[in-house]
Amino acid sequence: MSHWSARFPRVPLCHRPTPLEPAPNLSETLGTPLWIKRDDCTGLAFGGNKARQLEWYLGDARARGADTILITGAVQSNYVRSAAAAAAKLGLAICVQLEERVPNTDQAYQSSGNALLNQLLGAVVRSYPEGEDEAGADQALDAWADELRREGRSPYVIHLGTEHPPLGALGYVEAAEEFLAQAAALGLSGGTIWLPSGSSHTHAGVLVGLALFGGSDWQVTGACVRRDAPTQTERVLATTERLARLLDVPNPVAPQRVRLVDDTLAPGYGRLNPETLDAMRLFAQKEGLILDPVYTGKAAAALVGRIRAQEALAAPVVFLHTGGTPALFGYSDALFSFLTD
Numbered sequence: 001m002s003h004w005s006a007r008f009p010r011v012p013l014c015h016r017p018t019p020l021e022p023a024p025n026l027s028e029t030l031g032t033p034l035w036i037k038r039d040d041c042t043g044l045a046f047g048g049n050k051a052r053q054l055e056w057y058l059g060d061a062r063a064r065g066a067d068t069i070l071i072t073g074a075v076q077s078n079y080v081r082s083a084a085a086a087a088a089k090l091g092l093a094i095c096v097q098l099e100e101r102v103p104n105t106d107q108a109y110q111s112s113g114n115a116l117l118n119q120l121l122g123a124v125v126r127s128y129p130e131g132e133d134e135a136g137a138d139q140a141l142d143a144w145a146d147e148l149r150r151e152g153r154s155p156y157v158i159h160l161g162t163e164h165p166p167l168g169a170l171g172y173v174e175a176a177e178e179f180l181a182q183a184a185a186l187g188l189s190g191g192t193i194w195l196p197s198g199s200s201h202t203h204a205g206v207l208v209g210l211a212l213f214g215g216s217d218w219q220v221t222g223a224c225v226r227r228d229a230p231t232q233t234e235r236v237l238a239t240t241e242r243l244a245r246l247l248d249v250p251n252p253v254a255p256q257r258v259r260l261v262d263d264t265l266a267p268g269y270g271r272l273n274p275e276t277l278d279a280m281r282l283f284a285q286k287e288g289l290i291l292d293p294v295y296t297g298k299a300a301a302a303l304v305g306r307i308r309a310q311e312a313l314a315a316p317v318v319f320l321h322t323g324g325t326p327a328l329f330g331y332s333d334a335l336f337s338f339l340t341d
Protein backbone atom coordinates (compact mmCIF):
# COMPACT_ATOMS: atom_id res chain seq x y z
CA MET A 1 0.00 0.00 0.00
CA SER A 2 1.34 3.44 -0.84
CA HIS A 3 2.07 5.89 1.95
CA TRP A 4 -1.07 7.89 2.94
CA SER A 5 0.57 11.15 1.86
CA ALA A 6 0.84 10.00 -1.78
CA ARG A 7 -2.92 10.64 -2.18
CA PHE A 8 -2.55 14.41 -1.83
CA PRO A 9 -0.64 16.77 -4.11
CA ARG A 10 2.11 18.64 -2.30
CA VAL A 11 5.14 20.79 -2.96
CA PRO A 12 8.35 20.53 -0.93
CA LEU A 13 8.91 23.64 1.20
CA CYS A 14 10.50 22.37 4.43
CA HIS A 15 13.70 21.09 5.88
CA ARG A 16 12.75 17.75 7.37
CA PRO A 17 13.12 16.09 9.84
CA THR A 18 13.42 19.01 12.23
CA PRO A 19 15.67 18.28 15.22
CA LEU A 20 14.33 16.83 18.46
CA GLU A 21 16.79 18.03 21.05
CA PRO A 22 17.15 18.03 24.82
CA ALA A 23 16.91 21.23 26.88
CA PRO A 24 19.16 20.29 29.82
CA ASN A 25 19.26 23.68 31.53
CA LEU A 26 15.51 24.16 31.40
CA SER A 27 15.04 20.55 32.52
CA GLU A 28 17.16 21.25 35.59
CA THR A 29 15.47 24.57 36.35
CA LEU A 30 11.96 23.15 35.98
CA GLY A 31 12.73 19.76 37.56
CA THR A 32 11.29 17.76 34.67
CA PRO A 33 12.96 16.36 31.53
CA LEU A 34 12.19 18.73 28.66
CA TRP A 35 12.86 18.25 24.94
CA ILE A 36 12.25 20.65 22.10
CA LYS A 37 10.91 19.64 18.69
CA ARG A 38 12.46 22.36 16.55
CA ASP A 39 9.80 23.25 14.02
CA ASP A 40 11.15 26.78 14.17
CA CYS A 41 13.81 25.21 11.92
CA THR A 42 11.60 24.19 8.96
CA GLY A 43 13.66 26.58 6.88
CA LEU A 44 11.17 28.57 4.78
CA ALA A 45 11.68 32.31 5.43
CA PHE A 46 12.40 31.96 9.19
CA GLY A 47 10.70 28.56 9.43
CA GLY A 48 7.81 27.61 11.69
CA ASN A 49 4.83 25.25 11.63
CA LYS A 50 3.02 26.94 8.75
CA ALA A 51 5.65 25.77 6.24
CA ARG A 52 4.62 22.15 6.92
CA GLN A 53 0.95 23.07 6.44
CA LEU A 54 1.47 25.10 3.27
CA GLU A 55 3.07 22.20 1.40
CA TRP A 56 -0.44 20.74 0.97
CA TYR A 57 -2.28 23.97 0.14
CA LEU A 58 0.32 24.97 -2.41
CA GLY A 59 0.28 21.42 -3.82
CA ASP A 60 -3.48 21.70 -4.25
CA ALA A 61 -3.12 25.18 -5.74
CA ARG A 62 -0.58 23.98 -8.27
CA ALA A 63 -2.67 20.92 -9.17
CA ARG A 64 -5.57 23.28 -9.92
CA GLY A 65 -3.42 25.52 -12.11
CA ALA A 66 -3.53 28.56 -9.81
CA ASP A 67 -1.35 31.57 -10.56
CA THR A 68 -2.19 33.62 -7.44
CA ILE A 69 -2.49 32.68 -3.75
CA LEU A 70 -4.81 34.61 -1.41
CA ILE A 71 -4.57 34.40 2.36
CA THR A 72 -5.85 36.32 5.40
CA GLY A 73 -4.41 36.74 8.90
CA ALA A 74 -3.37 39.16 11.62
CA VAL A 75 -0.91 41.92 10.69
CA GLN A 76 1.88 39.90 12.35
CA SER A 77 0.62 36.55 11.02
CA ASN A 78 3.29 33.93 10.44
CA TYR A 79 0.92 32.03 8.19
CA VAL A 80 0.65 34.99 5.84
CA ARG A 81 4.41 35.56 5.76
CA SER A 82 5.09 31.85 5.17
CA ALA A 83 2.50 31.76 2.36
CA ALA A 84 4.15 34.79 0.76
CA ALA A 85 7.51 33.00 0.87
CA ALA A 86 6.03 29.76 -0.51
CA ALA A 87 4.31 31.62 -3.34
CA ALA A 88 7.53 33.44 -4.21
CA LYS A 89 9.44 30.15 -4.30
CA LEU A 90 6.87 28.66 -6.69
CA GLY A 91 6.66 31.73 -8.92
CA LEU A 92 3.06 32.54 -7.93
CA ALA A 93 1.59 35.95 -7.11
CA ILE A 94 0.52 36.48 -3.50
CA CYS A 95 -2.35 38.64 -2.20
CA VAL A 96 -2.60 39.03 1.56
CA GLN A 97 -5.34 40.49 3.69
CA LEU A 98 -4.16 41.77 7.05
CA GLU A 99 -6.78 41.85 9.80
CA GLU A 100 -6.68 44.41 12.60
CA ARG A 101 -6.97 41.71 15.25
CA VAL A 102 -4.88 43.39 17.94
CA PRO A 103 -5.99 46.75 19.46
CA ASN A 104 -3.72 49.76 20.07
CA THR A 105 -0.73 48.62 18.05
CA ASP A 106 2.36 50.75 17.47
CA GLN A 107 4.56 51.50 14.47
CA ALA A 108 6.77 48.42 14.94
CA TYR A 109 3.70 46.17 14.91
CA GLN A 110 2.50 47.68 11.64
CA SER A 111 5.79 47.77 9.75
CA SER A 112 8.41 45.44 11.26
CA GLY A 113 8.57 41.65 11.73
CA ASN A 114 6.19 39.74 9.49
CA ALA A 115 4.64 42.94 8.07
CA LEU A 116 8.07 43.92 6.76
CA LEU A 117 8.73 40.45 5.37
CA ASN A 118 5.41 40.47 3.47
CA GLN A 119 6.62 43.56 1.61
CA LEU A 120 10.05 42.08 0.97
CA LEU A 121 8.44 38.91 -0.40
CA GLY A 122 6.39 40.92 -2.88
CA ALA A 123 2.90 40.50 -1.40
CA VAL A 124 0.02 42.71 -2.52
CA VAL A 125 -1.46 43.81 0.80
CA ARG A 126 -5.01 44.84 1.73
CA SER A 127 -6.22 45.75 5.18
CA TYR A 128 -9.33 44.26 6.83
CA PRO A 129 -10.74 46.29 9.73
CA GLU A 130 -12.16 43.42 11.78
CA GLY A 131 -10.09 41.01 13.87
CA GLU A 132 -12.63 38.48 15.09
CA ASP A 133 -14.80 37.88 12.06
CA GLU A 134 -13.47 34.71 10.47
CA ALA A 135 -16.43 34.31 8.09
CA GLY A 136 -16.24 37.97 7.05
CA ALA A 137 -12.49 37.73 6.41
CA ASP A 138 -13.01 34.64 4.25
CA GLN A 139 -15.82 36.36 2.33
CA ALA A 140 -13.62 39.37 1.66
CA LEU A 141 -10.91 37.04 0.32
CA ASP A 142 -13.44 35.29 -1.91
CA ALA A 143 -14.58 38.68 -3.24
CA TRP A 144 -10.96 39.59 -3.98
CA ALA A 145 -10.54 36.25 -5.77
CA ASP A 146 -13.61 37.10 -7.90
CA GLU A 147 -12.01 40.41 -8.87
CA LEU A 148 -8.88 38.54 -9.97
CA ARG A 149 -10.92 36.04 -11.99
CA ARG A 150 -12.55 38.92 -13.86
CA GLU A 151 -9.01 40.04 -14.74
CA GLY A 152 -8.28 36.61 -16.20
CA ARG A 153 -6.23 35.32 -13.28
CA SER A 154 -6.55 31.90 -11.55
CA PRO A 155 -6.72 32.55 -7.80
CA TYR A 156 -6.45 29.98 -5.00
CA VAL A 157 -7.86 30.98 -1.61
CA ILE A 158 -6.50 29.61 1.67
CA HIS A 159 -9.52 30.08 3.96
CA LEU A 160 -9.63 30.37 7.75
CA GLY A 161 -13.09 28.87 8.27
CA THR A 162 -13.50 25.37 9.60
CA GLU A 163 -15.93 24.36 6.83
CA HIS A 164 -13.01 23.94 4.39
CA PRO A 165 -10.93 20.71 4.20
CA PRO A 166 -8.08 20.93 6.75
CA LEU A 167 -5.29 20.29 4.25
CA GLY A 168 -2.79 22.04 6.53
CA ALA A 169 -3.33 19.48 9.26
CA LEU A 170 -1.83 16.82 6.95
CA GLY A 171 1.52 18.47 7.67
CA TYR A 172 1.17 17.59 11.34
CA VAL A 173 -0.03 14.06 10.70
CA GLU A 174 3.30 13.69 8.98
CA ALA A 175 5.16 15.57 11.74
CA ALA A 176 3.71 13.17 14.33
CA GLU A 177 5.00 10.22 12.31
CA GLU A 178 8.40 11.93 12.07
CA PHE A 179 8.41 12.64 15.82
CA LEU A 180 7.54 9.04 16.76
CA ALA A 181 10.49 7.74 14.74
CA GLN A 182 12.82 10.22 16.46
CA ALA A 183 11.41 9.47 19.92
CA ALA A 184 11.83 5.71 19.36
CA ALA A 185 15.45 6.19 18.30
CA LEU A 186 16.08 8.22 21.46
CA GLY A 187 14.22 5.79 23.72
CA LEU A 188 11.53 8.35 24.61
CA SER A 189 7.95 7.25 25.19
CA GLY A 190 4.83 7.91 27.20
CA GLY A 191 5.35 11.62 27.74
CA THR A 192 3.55 14.89 27.07
CA ILE A 193 3.64 16.94 23.88
CA TRP A 194 2.97 20.62 24.60
CA LEU A 195 2.01 22.93 21.71
CA PRO A 196 0.26 26.22 20.90
CA SER A 197 -3.27 25.73 19.50
CA GLY A 198 -4.64 28.36 17.10
CA SER A 199 -6.39 27.41 13.86
CA SER A 200 -6.19 23.86 15.33
CA HIS A 201 -4.40 22.31 12.35
CA THR A 202 -1.19 21.62 14.27
CA HIS A 203 -2.99 20.25 17.32
CA ALA A 204 -5.49 18.10 15.40
CA GLY A 205 -2.80 16.85 13.01
CA VAL A 206 -0.57 15.74 15.90
CA LEU A 207 -3.47 13.97 17.64
CA VAL A 208 -4.52 12.13 14.50
CA GLY A 209 -0.93 11.27 13.54
CA LEU A 210 -0.14 9.89 17.00
CA ALA A 211 -3.31 7.80 16.96
CA LEU A 212 -2.64 6.41 13.48
CA PHE A 213 1.05 5.64 13.96
CA GLY A 214 1.18 4.02 17.39
CA GLY A 215 1.77 7.10 19.54
CA SER A 216 -1.26 6.92 21.82
CA ASP A 217 1.03 6.64 24.84
CA TRP A 218 1.82 10.36 24.35
CA GLN A 219 -0.50 12.94 25.92
CA VAL A 220 -1.00 16.19 24.02
CA THR A 221 -1.80 19.54 25.63
CA GLY A 222 -2.64 22.57 23.55
CA ALA A 223 -2.16 26.05 24.97
CA CYS A 224 -4.89 28.43 23.76
CA VAL A 225 -3.64 31.52 21.96
CA ARG A 226 -6.89 32.89 20.53
CA ARG A 227 -10.01 31.25 21.99
CA ASP A 228 -10.85 30.00 25.47
CA ALA A 229 -10.39 26.33 26.31
CA PRO A 230 -14.02 25.14 25.86
CA THR A 231 -14.31 26.86 22.45
CA GLN A 232 -10.92 25.61 21.29
CA THR A 233 -11.67 22.06 22.47
CA GLU A 234 -14.70 21.98 20.17
CA ARG A 235 -12.65 23.39 17.32
CA VAL A 236 -9.82 20.87 17.66
CA LEU A 237 -12.24 17.97 17.95
CA ALA A 238 -14.11 19.12 14.85
CA THR A 239 -10.82 19.39 12.95
CA THR A 240 -9.84 15.84 13.92
CA GLU A 241 -13.18 14.71 12.48
CA ARG A 242 -12.73 16.57 9.21
CA LEU A 243 -9.12 15.43 8.99
CA ALA A 244 -10.12 11.79 9.46
CA ARG A 245 -12.68 12.25 6.67
CA LEU A 246 -9.97 13.69 4.43
CA LEU A 247 -7.77 10.68 5.19
CA ASP A 248 -10.73 8.36 4.68
CA VAL A 249 -10.43 6.69 8.09
CA PRO A 250 -12.76 6.62 11.12
CA ASN A 251 -11.77 9.41 13.53
CA PRO A 252 -9.05 7.77 15.66
CA VAL A 253 -9.08 10.55 18.30
CA ALA A 254 -11.28 10.01 21.36
CA PRO A 255 -12.77 13.29 22.65
CA GLN A 256 -10.99 12.91 26.00
CA ARG A 257 -7.63 13.07 24.16
CA VAL A 258 -8.31 16.73 23.28
CA ARG A 259 -6.85 18.73 26.16
CA LEU A 260 -6.55 22.51 26.20
CA VAL A 261 -5.37 25.04 28.77
CA ASP A 262 -6.04 28.78 28.49
CA ASP A 263 -4.06 29.99 31.52
CA THR A 264 -1.97 32.50 29.56
CA LEU A 265 -4.43 33.63 26.88
CA ALA A 266 -5.44 36.87 28.65
CA PRO A 267 -5.73 39.70 27.73
CA GLY A 268 -6.32 38.13 24.31
CA TYR A 269 -4.87 37.13 20.94
CA GLY A 270 -1.55 38.76 20.22
CA ARG A 271 -1.54 40.74 23.46
CA LEU A 272 1.33 40.42 25.91
CA ASN A 273 1.20 39.40 29.55
CA PRO A 274 4.00 39.18 32.16
CA GLU A 275 4.00 35.36 32.27
CA THR A 276 4.67 35.19 28.53
CA LEU A 277 7.49 37.71 28.73
CA ASP A 278 9.02 35.79 31.66
CA ALA A 279 8.84 32.50 29.75
CA MET A 280 10.44 34.08 26.68
CA ARG A 281 13.28 35.34 28.87
CA LEU A 282 13.65 31.97 30.60
CA PHE A 283 13.94 29.98 27.33
CA ALA A 284 16.34 32.54 25.87
CA GLN A 285 18.59 32.73 28.90
CA LYS A 286 18.65 29.02 29.75
CA GLU A 287 18.90 27.53 26.26
CA GLY A 288 19.49 30.34 23.78
CA LEU A 289 16.04 29.55 22.37
CA ILE A 290 14.01 32.39 20.91
CA LEU A 291 10.24 32.21 21.35
CA ASP A 292 7.62 34.56 19.93
CA PRO A 293 5.15 36.65 21.94
CA VAL A 294 1.93 35.44 20.23
CA TYR A 295 2.19 31.63 20.12
CA THR A 296 5.26 29.87 21.49
CA GLY A 297 5.81 32.37 24.32
CA LYS A 298 2.24 31.93 25.54
CA ALA A 299 2.46 28.14 25.24
CA ALA A 300 5.76 28.09 27.14
CA ALA A 301 4.30 30.35 29.83
CA ALA A 302 1.38 27.95 30.32
CA LEU A 303 3.79 25.00 30.53
CA VAL A 304 6.10 26.70 33.03
CA GLY A 305 3.11 27.78 35.11
CA ARG A 306 1.70 24.24 35.24
CA ILE A 307 5.07 22.70 36.14
CA ARG A 308 5.65 25.29 38.87
CA ALA A 309 2.15 24.63 40.22
CA GLN A 310 3.30 20.99 40.48
CA GLU A 311 0.75 19.65 38.05
CA ALA A 312 1.65 16.04 37.28
CA LEU A 313 2.63 15.90 33.61
CA ALA A 314 3.67 12.64 31.99
CA ALA A 315 7.44 12.85 31.36
CA PRO A 316 9.33 13.59 29.26
CA VAL A 317 7.72 16.82 28.13
CA VAL A 318 8.29 17.69 24.47
CA PHE A 319 7.69 21.35 23.67
CA LEU A 320 6.76 21.81 20.01
CA HIS A 321 8.50 25.01 18.96
CA THR A 322 6.28 26.18 16.12
CA GLY A 323 8.40 29.20 15.17
CA GLY A 324 6.90 32.65 14.79
CA THR A 325 10.14 34.38 15.68
CA PRO A 326 9.84 37.31 13.21
CA ALA A 327 6.83 38.58 15.21
CA LEU A 328 9.31 39.36 17.98
CA PHE A 329 10.31 42.47 16.06
CA GLY A 330 6.70 43.53 15.62
CA TYR A 331 6.53 43.75 19.41
CA SER A 332 10.00 45.22 19.91
CA ASP A 333 9.02 48.36 21.84
CA ALA A 334 6.93 46.53 24.44
CA LEU A 335 9.52 43.75 24.76
CA PHE A 336 12.43 46.18 25.06
CA SER A 337 10.70 48.16 27.83
CA PHE A 338 9.98 44.96 29.75
CA LEU A 339 13.53 43.67 29.41
CA THR A 340 15.22 46.92 30.38
CA ASP A 341 12.85 47.87 33.19
Ligand SMILES: Cc1ncc(COP(=O)(O)O)c(C=O)c1O
Pocket (backbone or CB within 6 Å): 048, 049, 050, 077, 078, 079, 196, 197, 198, 199, 200, 201, 202, 203, 292, 295, 296, 322, 323, 324, 325
Ligand atom coordinates in the same frame (compact mmCIF):
# COMPACT_ATOMS: atom_id res chain seq x y z
C1 LIG B 1 4.24 30.37 15.39
C2 LIG B 1 2.92 29.74 15.43
N1 LIG B 1 2.70 28.77 16.32
C3 LIG B 1 1.51 28.16 16.43
C4 LIG B 1 0.45 28.52 15.63
C5 LIG B 1 -0.84 27.82 15.79
O1 LIG B 1 -0.91 26.75 14.89
P1 LIG B 1 -2.29 26.30 14.28
O2 LIG B 1 -2.86 27.50 13.58
O3 LIG B 1 -1.97 25.20 13.36
O4 LIG B 1 -3.17 25.92 15.43
C6 LIG B 1 0.62 29.53 14.67
C7 LIG B 1 -0.51 29.95 13.85
O5 LIG B 1 -0.45 30.90 13.12
C8 LIG B 1 1.88 30.15 14.56
O6 LIG B 1 2.11 31.12 13.66
